[in-house]
Amino acid sequence: MDDDEARERIASAAEDLYYRKGFSAVGMDEVRSSAGVSLRRLYALFPSKDAVITEVLARRHREWEQGLSQRVDAAGPSTRDRLLAVFDYLDGWFRDPAFRGCAFINAFGELGGTHAHVAEIVQDHKASFQRCMSQLVRAAGGTESLAAQLAILAEGAQSTAAIGDDPAAARHARDAAEVLIAHTAAKSGSA
Template identity: 35%
Template sequence: MIIHELTPYERIIDTVSRLFYQEGIHATGIDRIVKESRVAKMSLYKYFPSKDHLVIAYLQKRDVRWRAWLEEAVNRIGATPEDRILAIFDALDEWFHSSDFHGCGFINAAAEFNDEQRSVHDIVNEHKQLVHDYVKQLAQAANLTDIDRVASQICLLMDGAIATALTQKNMNAAQTARQLASMLLIQYR
């Protein structure tokens, strides 16, 4: 069995992905990233000329990973197209009860940067739009009416559940949101 050793670039990305999500972007300094990723500072700056470049790479990687995780979980949990919409909240419930839950990495990033940091806000908005598009596809597969509105409302419930679980330590927030989503879907059948 050949074990792939991570490249310096991969170690940096893995390190910032963990630290930025768990501890915050502004709370994580470059020296800590260098130390924990076991790279020279010059190597870090070779790949990422500034911390802003690290933030962008982190958010782009988190987007791909998070949406893949959500889609896999929804397909694993939901049997029918409508079940898959509700399975979003079952997946969130699993996440909230994991040791790796620290809220939405995108909402957290948006909260740390003002509107002048357009690149960060652009990536956050793009992620939220891609999640909306995914939920819209699920609503279309379930033959619901007004699929854009359904997707917007489900996404609002998702973000609300994530924020509630994080800020209020209410680990049942996803199941509460699931109940609301279930009632919501009735009016779009």
């Protein structure tokens, strides 16, 4: 197995373990065992647990952006439908039996107070989502305030779905988003 394959196996195993069990609960030996690599190889590719966590969060960020982008693009040209597609994406994610909440919120809750680097990665991810919402809202002729409100709905739905084990949180957030979008459109003649 070459280094690229070993890195992929390690990152994939760590992603699964951290998401199911938590970042703090999983040690490097468990990652090594699950990935099927030697401890020496693991540390040669990832010199610390923080390096593994960084890689896992980078993977999650790419997966999130790709999945969200695909769902929004599939919604077609209607700017309203593209905004609501964000909540449809959440609905599909929340209904996945493997759903355990947002990996970034989980990481921040476990490590954000003691690992400044993890807090920064999480903040960057959340800022990226806010920029995405801002772009979608601007395309619909809406305001930055609407973008912030829709992002808060999406973030709240993620926490509610995970903590309450209730995938319907996405539908409730979507319903609220429809009201906000319609209100903004009525006020400004857009969105």
